[in-house]
Amino acid sequence: xxxxxxxxxxxxxxxxxxxxxxxxxxxxxxxxxxxxxxxxxxxxxxxxxxxxxxxxxxxxxxxxxxxxxxxxxxxxxxxxxxxxxxxxxxxxxxxxxxxxxxxxxxxxxxxxxxxxxxxxxxxxxxxxxxxxxxxxxxxxxxxxxxxxxxxxxxxxxxxxxxxxxxxxxxxxxxxxxxxxxxxxxxxxxxxxxxxxxxxxxxxxxxxxxxxxxxxxxxxxxxxxxxxxxxxxxxxxxxxxxxxxxxxxxxxxxxxxxxxxxxxxxxxxxxxxxxxxxxxxxxxxxxxxxxxxxxxxxxxxxxxxxxxxxxxxxxxxxxxxxxxxxxxxxxxxxxxxxx
Amino acid sequence: xxxxxxxxxxxxxxxxxxxxxxxxxxxxxxxxxxxxxxxxxxxxxxxxxxxxxxxxxxxxxxxxxxxxxxxxxxxxxxxxxxxxxxxxxxxxxxxxxxxxxxxxxxxxxxxxxxxxxxxxxxxxxxxxxxxxxxxxxxxxxxxxxxxxxxxxxxxxxxxxxxxxxxxxxxxxxxxxxxxxxxxxxxxxxxxxxxxxxxxxxxxxxxxxxxxxxxxxxxxxxxxxxxxxxxxxxxxxxxxxxxxxxxxxxxxxxxxxxxxxxxxxxxxxxxxxxxxxxxxxxxxxxxxxxxxxxxxxxxxxxxxxxxxxxxxxxxxxxxxxxxxxxxxxxxxxxxxxxx
DNA sequence: CAGAGCACGTTATACGTACAACCTGACCCT
DNA sequence: AGGGTCAGGTTGTACGTATAACGTGCTCTG
Numbered sequence: 141x142x143x144x145x146x147x148x149x150x151x152x153x154x155x156x157x158x159x160x161x162x163x164x165x166x167x168x169x170x171x172x173x174x175x176x177x178x179x180x181x182x183x184x185x186x187x188x189x190x191x192x193x194x195x196x197x198x199x200x201x202x203x204x205x206x207x208x209x210x211x212x213x214x215x216x217x218x219x220x221x222x223x224x225x226x227x228x229x230x231x232x233x234x235x236x237x238x239x240x241x242x243x244x245x246x247x248x249x250x251x252x253x254x255x256x257x258x259x260x261x262x263x264x265x266x267x268x269x270x271x272x273x274x275x276x277x278x279x280x281x282x283x284x285x286x287x288x289x290x291x292x293x294x295x296x297x298x299x300x301x302x303x304x305x306x307x308x309x310x311x312x313x314x315x316x317x318x319x320x321x322x323x324x325x326x327x328x329x330x331x332x333x334x335x336x337x338x339x340x341x342x343x344x345x346x347x348x349x350x351x352x353x354x355x356x357x358x359x360x361x362x363x364x365x366x367x368x369x370x371x372x373x374x375x376x377x378x379x380x381x382x383x384x385x386x387x388x389x390x391x392x393x394x395x396x397x398x399x400x401x402x403x404x405x406x407x408x409x410x411x412x413x414x415x416x417x418x419x420x421x422x423x424x425x426x427x428x429x430x431x432x433x434x435x436x437x438x439x440x441x442x443x444x445x446x447x448x449x450x451x452x453x454x455x456x457x458x459x460x461x462x463x464x465x466x467x468x469x470x471x472x473x474x475x476x477x478x
Numbered sequence: 479x480x481x482x483x484x485x486x487x488x489x490x491x492x493x494x495x496x497x498x499x500x501x502x503x504x505x506x507x508x509x510x511x512x513x514x515x516x517x518x519x520x521x522x523x524x525x526x527x528x529x530x531x532x533x534x535x536x537x538x539x540x541x542x543x544x545x546x547x548x549x550x551x552x553x554x555x556x557x558x559x560x561x562x563x564x565x566x567x568x569x570x571x572x573x574x575x576x577x578x579x580x581x582x583x584x585x586x587x588x589x590x591x592x593x594x595x596x597x598x599x600x601x602x603x604x605x606x607x608x609x610x611x612x613x614x615x616x617x618x619x620x621x622x623x624x625x626x627x628x629x630x631x632x633x634x635x636x637x638x639x640x641x642x643x644x645x646x647x648x649x650x651x652x653x654x655x656x657x658x659x660x661x662x663x664x665x666x667x668x669x670x671x672x673x674x675x676x677x678x679x680x681x682x683x684x685x686x687x688x689x690x691x692x693x694x695x696x697x698x699x700x701x702x703x704x705x706x707x708x709x710x711x712x713x714x715x716x717x718x719x720x721x722x723x724x725x726x727x728x729x730x731x732x733x734x735x736x737x738x739x740x741x742x743x744x745x746x747x748x749x750x751x752x753x754x755x756x757x758x759x760x761x762x763x764x765x766x767x768x769x770x771x772x773x774x775x776x777x778x779x780x781x782x783x784x785x786x787x788x789x790x791x792x793x794x795x796x797x798x799x800x801x802x803x804x805x806x807x808x809x810x811x812x813x814x815x816x
Numbered sequence: 817c818a819g820a821g822c823a824c825g826t827t828a829t830a831c832g833t834a835c836a837a838c839c840t841g842a843c844c845c846t
Numbered sequence: 847a848g849g850g851t852c853a854g855g856t857t858g859t860a861c862g863t864a865t866a867a868c869g870t871g872c873t874c875t876g
Contacts, residue, residue, distance in 0.1 A: 147621075149832055160856050165834055177854060194620065197600035198545065199832035201536035202861050219558075226582060242580040244564060262535035283485075283530065365759050395763040402765060421703050425733040426763060427740060487862055498826050503864055515824060537862035540831050 148191040157187040164188070168195070198262075207262045209239045210448060212441075213279065215271035215332075219392075220420050222269070224437025225289070225444070229267060232445040238264075240445075245272035265452050267444045271334045287448045287457070289440065292335035300451050302443045305461035306336050306417075307343045309433035310387075312466040313415050314347035316431070317385045320474045322413060323353045326375055326383040328368060328393050331360040340389050340417075357383060361393060368396025369403075376404060384412060384475035391416035391423045394430055394471075409473035419467055428470030435464055486529040495525035502526070506533070536600075545600045547577045548786060550779075551617065553609035553670075557730075558758045560607070562775025563627070563782070567605060570783040576602075578783075583610035603790050605782045609672045625786045625795070627778065630673035638789050640781045643799035644674050644755075645681045647771035648725075650804040651753050652685035654769070655723045658812045660751060661691045664713055664721040666706060666731050669698040678727050678755075695721060699731060706734025707741075714742060722750060722813035729754035729761045732768055732809075747811035757805055766808030773802055 150168070154161040159180060166172040167184040176184075187193075201207045212229055214222040230240045241263070266284050268276065270291035279286060286299045293301050317325070325348050330337050341358065348354040357378075361371035368388070376382065388394040394416035398408065406412050408428055416423055416432035423430040439462055447457035488506070492499040497518060504510040505522040514522075525531075539545045550567055552560040560582075568578045579601070604622050606614065608629035617624060624637045631639050655663070663686050668675050679696065686692040695716075699709035706726070714720065726732040732754035736746060744750050746766055754761055754770035761768040777800055785795035 150834095151832080161833085162835075162856065162858095163854090166855095169834070171835085174852090175854065180854080192619075192621065196540070196832050198536050198539035199861090200834080201600070202534070202540050202831090202863090203833045203835085205861070207536065219561075223582065242582070244561065244580070262539070281530075282532065365763050392759070395759075398765075399763070421730070421733075422760060422763060425703050425737070425760060427736075427765065488864095489862080499863085500826065500828095500865075501824090503862095504825090507864070509865085512822090513824065518824080534862050537831090538864080540833090540861090541863045541865090543831070 147196075148193045149196065150193070153184065153188045153191055153193050156191060157184045159184060201262050207264050208237055209241055209263055210265040210267060210445075211241050211243055211263050212444075213243045213245060213266065213268035213272045213275050215245050215269055215273075221418055221435065221437045225269075225441035228438035228441025228443075229445040230441070231438075232442045232449070236449060238445075238449075243272075243275070245275045265448045267448055270336065271332055273333055285448060285451045287444055287451060289444055290334070290336045300447050300457045302440070302447050302457070303461045304336075304435055304440060305463055306339050308461075309417060309435075309464040309466070310340050310343040311347060312464075313387060313417075313433060314344055316466060316468065317387070317413060317415070317472065318348070318351055318354070320413070320472060322385040322475055323348075323351065323355065324381060324383040324385070325354070325356045326372075326386045327356050327358045328372060328375075328386060328388040328397055329358055329360045330389040330393060331362045331367075337389060344387060361396070363390050363392050365392055365396040365399065368393040369399040370396075372397045372400035373404065376400070376406075385472075386412055386414045388414065388416050391418040391420045391430060391432055394432070395422055395426055398426055408471050410476060413472040413475070415472060423467075423469070431469045431472040432467055433464050434467050436462060485534075486531045487534065488531070491522065491526045491529055491531050494529060495522045497522060539600050545602050546575055547579055547601055548603040548605060548783075549579050549581055549601050550782075551581045551583060551604065551606035551610045551613050553583050553607055553611075559756055559773065559775045563607075563779035566776035566779025566781075567783040568779070569776075570780045570787070574787060576783075576787075581610075581613070583613045603786045605786055608674065609670055611671055623786060623789045625782055625789060627782055628672070628674040638785050638795045640778070640785050640795070641799045642674075642773055642778060643801055644677050646799075647755060647773075647802040647804070648678050648681040649685060650802075651725060651755075651771060652682055654804060654806065655725070655751060655753070655810065656686070656689055656692070658751070658810060660723040660813055661686075661689065661693065662719060662721040662723070663692070663694045664710075664724045665694050665696045666710060666713075666724060666726040666735055667696055667698050668727040668731065669700045669705075675727060682725060699734070701728050701730050703730055703734040703737065706731040707737040708734075710735045710738035711742065714738070714744075723810075724750055724752045726752065726754050729756040729758045729768060729770055732770070733760055733764055736764055746809050748814060751810040751813070753810060761805075761807070769807045769810040770805055771802050772805050774800060 150164045151161045154164045163176055164184055166175055167181045168188060172181050210233065212226060226242055233240045263284060266279055267287045267289060268279055269289045288299050288301045290303050291301045327341065327344055329341055345356050348356050357375065359371045359375035361367040386397055388397055394414055397414055401408055401412055408414050416430045419432045419434035423432050443462060450457040488502045489499045492502045501514055502522050504513055505519045506526060510519050548571065550564060564580055571578045601622060604617055605625045605627060606617055607627045626637050626639045628641050629639045665679065665682055667679055683694050686694050697709045697713035699705040724735055726735055732752055735752055739746055739750055746752050752768065754768045757770045757772035761770050781800060788795040
């Protein structure tokens with residue numbers, strides 16, 4: 141009489157092996173050394189295998205009071221970059237017996253825009269990108285151990301933060317372009333409310349402003365190739381001397397800028413130098429290949445996970461921003477003698 | 479005496495509101511109509527709010543015997559496309575009170591390569607891309623309701639499948655290029671063991687082979703821009719008359735092919751027509767913009783989730799492949815008169 | 817005015833697991 | 847012989863929730 145098609149429990153395994161449920165738990169939990177005879181343990185293992193037993197995670201989580209699962213909240217723009225962050229975080233998590241669940245902050249997915257309503261999984265902690273703005277209030281409400289990625293260290297009110305050294309990346313870009321002789325800059329800024337984008341703008345202005353004759357104009361666009369194209373065309377239609385260098389907050393924006401420049405009949409890098417930020421695959425797919433700042437997404441994810449493990453453990457996560465690296469390719473050159 | 483920093487339970491709320499735990503469960507579970515006075519319900523709600531009560535999901539899942547969470551297994555190449563699949567699936571899931579957890583099949587992430595070891599979440603069902611090959615055996619072992627995306631309907635042994643009409647997409651591409659006058663094809667195939675890529679090859683050969691003088695050569699590359707570039711260069715170095723049309727299994731491959739053609743001094747579309755498949759943002763970022771087949775990733779995800787809901791419900795999911803659409807852009811033109 | 821019915825709750829229980837605490841017989845040592 | 851030790855288990859319980867089953871008074875009706 142098959143008792144319906146319900147999954148076997150540890151008690152079923154116990155019955156089949158002729159032992160108590162506790163013995164099954166001990167054997168399968170690898171805590172049986174010196175408590176259960178090897179022969180019995182083997183019987184239990186065999187019975188579990190035959191019945192196709194899988195432990196009920198809900199029950200285990202309830203019993204243990206923890207889930208060994210953490211949530212990674214990323215912005216809707218699920219890209220290579222955050223795929224890398226996930227990979228790094230998942231690797232470290234796996235080393236410590238943890239799992240990582242991804243929550244891409246939705247664009248109109250659920251009514252609640254609440255990661256916890258969506259990923260119903262019971263969680264031990266959260267890593268959240270500061271770009272996933274929609275989800276942040278819900279996250280705070282949950283009162284779980286939290287690590288923020290790329291968030292204002294001052295403004296995040298006590299939550300641990302792990303940051304890329306974006307300021308240094310912008311410094312390197314500015315230094316590179318200034319060194320080539322550029323003075324008039326157009327900054328194609330990501331239209332996303334996030335501290336990291338404020339840093340980009342501030343740092344660029346500071347560097348360029350410190351040089352005689354240096355000037356920065358700003359255009360804004362959401363991180364989308366089409367929007368970037370439109371914004372760039374509009375900005376370059378403005379009166380006054382044309383900028384010679386176009387600094388983009390993101391490689392995708394740079395790809396849009398390329399399109400705008402093609403339509404305007406301007407050549408990269410002869411008429412306009414262009415830089416990006418991220419070093420996505422896209423950066424080498426476009427022609428000419430893009431000078432950009434390489435961000436180590438995987439390392440970012442690893443550091444985020446390590447920080448979360450520290451927080452969950454009551455320790456203080458190690459500080460220090462993650463270094464970034466300028467990658468010079470074919471999209472930057474000295475401005476043409478005017 | 480704060481009882482440590484442990485999260486409040488429904489019993490704590492009950493105590494604070496002066497009612498029984500059962501009453502709390504009724505009120506917060508919205509099952510109190512006619513069982514609890516409005517004033518009492520209000521007291522309970524207020525107490526819950528004040529204590530910051532969050533139900534323990536592990537306990538609820540255990541009690542209810544279900545989690546209202548499903549797993550979406552996607553291949554490591556976390557791209558725009560699967561981001562779209564997720565969005566569609568999550569939307570439908572949310573409509574039915576379900577959550578979706580993403581599992582990107584890892585490239586060397588965990589030792590187990592087991593989605594269930596990683597996403598420790600207790601699950602009600604699984605949607606899996608056939609490209610996430612590493613994870614498939616683990617998935618079968620779990621014996622959960624399963625829907626496969628883009629899988630061989632015959633070979634998937636009873637699991638429900640939802641497929642894009644890739645064969646028709648390839649037919650449209652072949653028809654378009656043949657109509658322009660192309661006869662010698664190079665097929666840049668994705669080096670991924672998945673039924674959908676077999677379909678591409680088979681269908682292209684069939685169509686082109688049916689035309690007098692039609693021939694198809696094949697090159698293989700992993701889905702990466704650099705690998706695609708190398709494979710294309712190698713293939714075009716082969717002796718014999720050069721193909722005039724390059725059919726790529728994926729937009730990323732096409733981007734790699736563009737690079738190869740640039741290095742060989744061949745112009746698109748004058749010397750070589752190129753087509754892709756996916757219609758990613760990348761397709762319009764490269765120059766000239768890519769003729770490709772648009773796949774509706776979100777619809778794909780929606781249909782996948784609907785099918786899974788049907789399976790979990792004991793119903794038969796609706797059949798029918800998802801239509802795809804050829805998008806003609808600047809990368810295809812008639813072959814130059816030879 | 818009996819008792820039916822309703823409004824408003826409460827008590828008890830089960831979900832499947834992990835583990836603390838307890839038990840039992842065999843063997844050993846003095 | 848008496849007790850101690852140890853291997854090899856078992857019994858019992860708690861985790862926090864949802865809900866079935868069971869009271870209570872009170873009102874209404876015939």
